[in-house]
Amino acid sequence: MTPDxxxxxxxxxxxxxxxxxxxxxxxxxxxxxxxxxxxxxxxTYNKIDLLLVTGDLAQDPCQPCYQRIYxxxxxxxxxxICLPGNHDDFTLMKHIFADNQVNCNKLIQFKHWQIxxxxxxxxxxxxxxxxxxELTYLTNTLxxxxxxxxxxxxxxxxxxxxxxxxxxxxxxxxxxLFSLIKDHPQxxxxxxxxxxxELEEIKDNxxxxxxxxxCFQFKPLSEGYAVDKNKPGYRxxxxxxxxxxxxxxxxxxx
Numbered sequence: 001m002t003p004d005x006x007x008x009x010x011x012x013x014x015x016x017x018x019x020x021x022x023x024x025x026x027x028x029x030x031x032x033x034x035x036x037x038x039x040x041x042x043x044t045y046n047k048i049d050l051l052l053v054t055g056d057l058a059q060d061p062c063q064p065c066y067q068r069i070y071x072x073x074x075x076x077x078x079x080x081i082c083l084p085g086n087h088d089d090f091t092l093m094k095h096i097f098a099d100n101q102v103n104c105n106k107l108i109q110f111k112h113w114q115i116x117x118x119x120x121x122x123x124x125x126x127x128x129x130x131x132x133x134e135l136t137y138l139t140n141t142l143x144x145x146x147x148x149x150x151x152x153x154x155x156x157x158x159x160x161x162x163x164x165x166x167x168x169x170x171x172x173x174x175x176x177l178f179s180l181i182k183d184h185p186q187x188x189x190x191x192x193x194x195x196x197x198e199l200e201e202i203k204d205n206x207x208x209x210x211x212x213x214x215c216f217q218f219k220p221l222s223e224g225y226a227v228d229k230n231k232p233g234y235r236x237x238x239x240x241x242x243x244x245x246x247x248x249x250x251x252x253x254x
Contacts, residue, residue, distance in 0.1 A: 007113060009052055011234060015058070016216075017058050038073075052153055054085070054153055055086075061087065116152050128171035129173060135180060165223065213233075235248070
């Protein structure tokens with residue numbers, strides 16, 4: 001990579017793969033939808049520096065389920081980082097996604113950028129929480145690398161979506177997160193999954209982004225659970241060496 005070249009980071013989220021192939025959830029065959037989208041993005045982009053998978057890979061977390069996801073990633077030879085969602089078994093994920101190509105590493109560093117993955121899973125709950133160990137890791141990593149532009153990835157949303165039912169699952173201590181990063185100008189954005197819809201907000205001069213699901217989508221601004229008609233989607237980041245970046249959501253065309 002030359003000093004002036006940009007990084008292409010693709011974020012996908014909320015695969016909700018079921019234990020049994022061919023089964024549907026909210027009217028969608030989640031596994032086939034994921035496979036179709038994965039094939040689409042690799043046909044569309046010649047260069048993907050990192051595939052970032054922000055949680056809820058499995059709806060039914062079990063070894064066969066994660067093995068099928070792993071094999072799907074392996075066939076494309078793209079560096080892939082997976083972090084857990086509230087439905088995932090993170091211990092099992094780390095056991096299966098454990099090679100140089102596909103893994104659950106918390107930190108990926110390039111020449112001008114770093115991507116820090118945080119675990120917001122709260123055991124026994126659907127909502128999000130950042131444990132003290134996660135916040136300490138974030139603090140230490142930012143302090144050790146003050147010159148690296150930083151993208152933070154996390155499953156749960158740290159800002160409200162204004163969907164009443166969804167916002168019961170917001171990261172409950174997100175105020176601590178924002179207090180921590182406010183003095184770190186190298187943090188350019190936080191990108192999450194979980195919400196099954198597009199989100200773009202500014203909080204404390206930080207850009208907060210949400211990414212659609214690879215399967216079914218949630219209806220925005222909804223009081224209760226409601227599925228939207230939007231297509232599956234993914235987010236593309238172009239990260240430049242000077243710290244500037246662009247990010248856009250794309251929807252699967254078919």
